[in-house]
Amino acid sequence: AKLDGRGTFRFFEPAMDARMQARRRLELDMRQALARREFQLHYQPQLNLADERLVGCEALIRWRHPERGLVSPLDFIPLAEEIGLIVPIGEWVIRQACRDAASWPRPLSVAVNVSPAQFKSDRLVETIVSALSHAGLPASRLEIEITEGVLLQDNEKTLHTLHRLRALGVRVSMDDFGTGYSSLSYLRAFPFDKIKIDRSFVSDMEDKADGEAIIRAIAGLGRSLGMTTVAEGVETAEQLRRIRAEGCTDVQGYLISKPLPPDDLLRLLAAGSPF
Numbered sequence: 001a002k003l004d005g006r007g008t009f010r011f012f013e014p015a016m017d018a019r020m021q022a023r024r025r026l027e028l029d030m031r032q033a034l035a036r037r038e039f040q041l042h043y044q045p046q047l048n049l050a051d052e053r054l055v056g057c058e059a060l061i062r063w064r065h066p067e068r069g070l071v072s073p074l075d076f077i078p079l080a081e082e083i084g085l086i087v088p089i090g091e092w093v094i095r096q097a098c099r100d101a102a103s104w105p106r107p108l109s110v111a112v113n114v115s116p117a118q119f120k121s122d123r124l125v126e127t128i129v130s131a132l133s134h135a136g137l138p139a140s141r142l143e144i145e146i147t148e149g150v151l152l153q154d155n156e157k158t159l160h161t162l163h164r165l166r167a168l169g170v171r172v173s174m175d176d177f178g179t180g181y182s183s184l185s186y187l188r189a190f191p192f193d194k195i196k197i198d199r200s201f202v203s204d205m206e207d208k209a210d211g212e213a214i215i216r217a218i219a220g221l222g223r224s225l226g227m228t229t230v231a232e233g234v235e236t237a238e239q240l241r242r243i244r245a246e247g248c249t250d251v252q253g254y255l256i257s258k259p260l261p262p263d264d265l266l267r268l269l270a271a272g273s274p275f
Ligand code: C2E
Pocket: 044, 059, 060, 061, 072, 073, 074, 077, 090, 093, 113, 114, 115, 175, 176, 232, 233, 234, 235, 252, 253, 254, 255, 259
């Protein structure tokens, strides 16, 4: 037990104390990471199945921590979200992704993940307008990916923001489709351009008949609604074969390519690539 500033005793489990210290440390490091240029974007290609050409890339953030090495976004995005740091980090992501995409030798689209707190921040539309214009990137080449978490809160305002983005020409994808509770009602509430079928359905496909039936149903839904359907996390040729048979329009996954540093992506896009 220790005496805190207000003169009351507080009891900590030693393990919890250690966890909180680690978290505090990560938070302090993260506050410096932008200024120290420790973030990077990697790009994972998305392939259209009809013509076997790349149509776009998803930007995925990486944190090269001076002591810890590469930190996964799964280990810092949730904390960044909690403490509001996601807003400046997310702005950096949007600006960098637009700059990078403007330098690609082909007009592929670039997809950026926007998390709920960033979406709520009021600055999102202004940031996107400014990033596009600074980079000289047409709005039609930018896509934002949102999850159900964005749609859960303040629906009016969210829809207004989505419509403003749409009016600019920015496309909107529903990420991790099928993992939440109300994926279907969100499809009705907003006309997404693209549905990204969660990786869990793809990995279920080979051992559970249900996985394949679900993918078939989502692909059909996408077709009727005029939306692109992307299967995420495609790792094997067998998964690709089935996804194609079920009628998804696009795929993304290690089978096509892992997320690549910008230079490696440029090499892939250079003449002579299989895509
Ligand atoms: P997500 O948006 O669902 O991104 C897809 C994740 O699946 C990425 O993990 C990607 O590397 C991984 N992946 C792609 N293909 C395969 C595959 O074939 N097999 C397997 N096992 N994994 C595959 P990553 O890069 O670790 O990102 C994790 C999550 O962190 C993302 O999930 C997204 O929610 C979040 N995230 C990443 N970058 C950003 C960002 O810039 N902003 C925000 N707000 N969130 C981000």
